Amino acid sequence: MTIREVAIGAYREALPILAVSAAGGLFAGLVLGGMDAELREIEGLLVLVPALLATRGNVYGSLGARLGSALHQGLIEPRITLGNERLRAAAAAAVASGLLVSTLAAIMAFALLLALGRPVAPVWMLVGVALISGLIGGGVLVTMVVTVVLVGYRRGLNPDTLAGPVVTTTGDVIGMATLLVAARIVLAVGGG
Amino acid sequence: MSVGTRWSVRGIVRATLPVLVALTALELASGLVLGTIQATLLEYPSLLVLVPVTIGTAGNLGSILAARLSTAFHLGTLRFGRDDTLVGNAVATIGLAATVFPIVGAGAWGLTAATGETGLPVSTVVIVSLASGLLLAGLAIAVSIAATYAAYRLGLDPDDVVIPVVTNVCDVLGVLVLFGVVQMVV
Numbered sequence: 008m009t010i011r012e013v014a015i016g017a018y019r020e021a022l023p024i025l026a027v028s029a030a031g032g033l034f035a036g037l038v039l040g041g042m043d044a045e046l047r048e049i050e051g052l053l054v055l056v057p058a059l060l061a062t063r064g065n066v067y068g069s070l071g072a073r074l075g076s077a078l079h080q081g082l083i084e085p086r087i088t089l090g091n092e093r094l095r096a097a098a099a100a101a102v103a104s105g106l107l108v109s110t111l112a113a114i115m116a117f118a119l120l121l122a123l124g125r126p127v128a129p130v131w132m133l134v135g136v137a138l139i140s141g142l143i144g145g146g147v148l149v150t151m152v153v154t155v156v157l158v159g160y161r162r163g164l165n166p167d168t169l170a171g172p173v174v175t176t177t178g179d180v181i182g183m184a185t186l187l188v189a190a191r192i193v194l195a196v197g198g199g
Numbered sequence: 200m201s202v203g204t205r206w207s208v209r210g211i212v213r214a215t216l217p218v219l220v221a222l223t224a225l226e227l228a229s230g231l232v233l234g235t236i237q238a239t240l241l242e243y244p245s246l247l248v249l250v251p252v253t254i255g256t257a258g259n260l261g262s263i264l265a266a267r268l269s270t271a272f273h274l275g276t277l278r279f280g281r282d283d284t285l286v287g288n289a290v291a292t293i294g295l296a297a298t299v300f301p302i303v304g305a306g307a308w309g310l311t312a313a314t315g316e317t318g319l320p321v322s323t324v325v326i327v328s329l330a331s332g333l334l335l336a337g338l339a340i341a342v343s344i345a346a347t348y349a350a351y352r353l354g355l356d357p358d359d360v361v362i363p364v365v366t367n368v369c370d371v372l373g374v375l376v377l378f379g380v381v382q383m384v385v
Contacts, residue, residue, distance in 0.1 A: 008283060009283060009287075010283050011287070013283055013287025016291075017287060017291035018294050018295060024259070024263070025259055025299055026302075028256070029255070029256050029302070031255075032254075032256060033303065035251040035255070036249060036252050039248065040247045040248040043244065043247070046237070046241065053233050054230035054231055055227075055230060056230060056250075058223050058227050061367060062222075062223060064366070065219055066215075073211075092206075096206045096207055100206075100208045100209075100210075107212070112226075116227055116230065119231065120231075123231075125234065171262075179251050
């Protein structure tokens, strides 16, 4: 293949996925843009945003990849039931590591900002936002990834190509939306 | 799959946690950069709207290129150096950035204008987005090629390591480039 053919093929293949996920990213941005009051009140929240969004993508992206490989290998049945032990373990592990890493990110962000002498909200506020958004977002994303991958597989779609775009697109939108909800809950509790 | 066929919650968490923590530390670095331009971002909401989409698109450009290079590498159709597959994919990445980022900039401005004050003219937001996008495409190409080559030299399967590393490095670069461009243009 010539350079031209390779380039045109790669461009055509990637453009739809990139466009859909950019649209998702814009909506995530719209939520972030509307969060200026919360960002001002919970100092250090903006520092946490990339880490929390990336954790969603990493954790649920790897859940999607794991389920995709397991379906190909025949390790799990493409049926959504609570009796599906491997499926249950994979989903629980994803939510658990999501919560663990989010909490760790909040504590690390707090410590970093404190060490740098920058203004930062109390540590319980940052951890609270990370935990609440991790729990709500995790529940939604697990349901979505499991459903899309298993239903897609039953309909004859390749879960490997399906999981990535679904996670990157919905992860940012759901990640930002749950971050806003979590910030409001924490501010309401903290009397901010 | 490093946890094999016996799936336990503990086993999966233990296998994935070290990478997740390392990537989180990396993302916090980009968060700190965002924190330093927080005042500018809050003043011009259309730039704040650009943040997730710039990070996300940069990560996607990198991961798509890395996935294609990994596959070409497995198929044996990739040689490092002046190679048609390599150059063709690099050209496509630049083309994709040049297509998507101006639309993203206009979209960010339009969405902000629809919901309140933008604070900046549409041309500035489009220029910030396009300039960031083209710079990021160049960086994504360099990072993807370097990571695929490093995996190949270290005898690692590029599928396992390259994509998470490239995606997260491009996330961080996304923030850094946006920071640089905002400082210069706004």
